[in-house]
Amino acid sequence: MTRPFLKMNGLGNDFVVIETRSGPFDPTADEVRAIADRKTGVGCDQLIVIGKSEADADARVRFWNADGEEVSACGNGTRCVGWLLMQSTGKDEAVIDTQAGRLVATRAGERLVSVDMGPPRLDWQEIPLASAHDTAALDVALFHHADLMAPPGCVSMGNPHVVFFVPDVAQAPVELAGPAVETHPLFPEHVNVGFAQILERDRIRLRVWERGAGLTKACGTGACAALVAASRRDLVGRHATMVLDGGELFIEWREDGHVIMTGPAAVDFAGELP
Template sequence: MSRPFLKMNGLGNDFVVVEAREQPFRPTADDARRIADRVGGIGCDQLIGLEASDRADAFMRIWNADGGEVDACGNATRCVGWLLMQASGKEAVVIETGAGLLHAARGPAGTISVDMGEPGLDWRQIPLSEELDTRRIEVLAGPVGQTLQPPGAVSMGNPHIVFFLYHEPEESMVRGLGSMLEHHPLFPEAVNVGFAHVEAPDRIRFRVWERGAGMTRACGTGACAALVAAARRGLSARKATVVMDGGELTIEWREADNHVIMTGPVEVEFTGRLPEAIAA
């Protein structure tokens, strides 16, 4: 019998979510790529499997569109948090991920807030292949003659670099430099490449090239990384609205405990069943 799935998105960053707490779900990398394919498959940025956990309400396993498994995805965490709260009637849940335990709770006006924990700011936490000041890392950033300020580097359970621009991030730049830097030797686990324009201390325009997924309409961990990187360089406050192609997130880097709180909407698109060949 084919496996049911739920298609969800957070600001257009979309996911195929499969319940696997009672029946194991072990797709291969090829299976994940087939599901994520927007022409012949269901189409998504990430495939999510919800597994049983003895430390949390569920364990969230994440596969990128290229079939690779990753530890963190902020928008998916909000979607899974909403799903678990709807099913249980709880106002807050705990989600186990490869990056640790994340706490999700209902926010204002139907939003979901996730405590993403403390950002990783040491070069070994990103990780980088050599010791550098993560506020401003020196990395080849484009064709000869192109000048960009050195990006900041932040781990939000996954590696990010963020370039700061004096103008709206252009799609051609995001695609061109993002794809070039994703697998740069400085990043042994590859990297998400973000481009930010700080419009005001409490407002950041942001676009991102996600490792393993390409250019997406939104990236929750990327939005968190953008706020942290901007605040570290004195470009923004510790709380701001991060505006992406798919919509807005409120990100706060709390001084009290150093945790990053991400708040935003979720959406259910449709339900369906996986093809028989990849239902196991």
């Protein structure tokens, strides 16, 4: 039996998307890694499975990183799923249940989708950290490099993030520090590692080393986390355009505490898994 899939991307952060009307799909870690492999599989940063919600949502969605680990949240992936669901229902809104909670996607233009990612989690236990620390300005040296000496901020957007503020992202040791910080013992569930350069009060250049996926062209929850971390330090206001390797996202941390992410969704091709 073969199973159809769609290859999608949000700013180059790419996904294999499977829906389960043709039967349940609960992949093993080995199967996820085989699908995600860019040489012998389809190739993707994350695998996404869309299922029927047991509640009153439009769908229940699960996410796996390329290393085979299931994760609670994926911002760019949620945007792609939201676009698919709105295309299939003809509505301008899609309600999506995830392990990180209920998310609502709305149309924001031609192939543009906004997702209410909910409020950030800022307490050290919610991120989680292994011990109590100030998450606005972490007092722990995670990686010894001149550009990474300013205290980073920690935020959970349904998945854990640490954000370093650097003078020049192009010179930051992303591929050296990323994997080292990802598995630092301070983060019991490992962590996504952001490197943010403040360009203006409403513009941030960002690169993200994603746990279980490595350096990606864009990270939606990483963009949300970076905006929140920067705003907490008064480096920016409550909204900013995030400039990622794959393009731009607009992030707003509303006064009601919710973080709204707006950006494109794209379908690359359709295929079948053996």
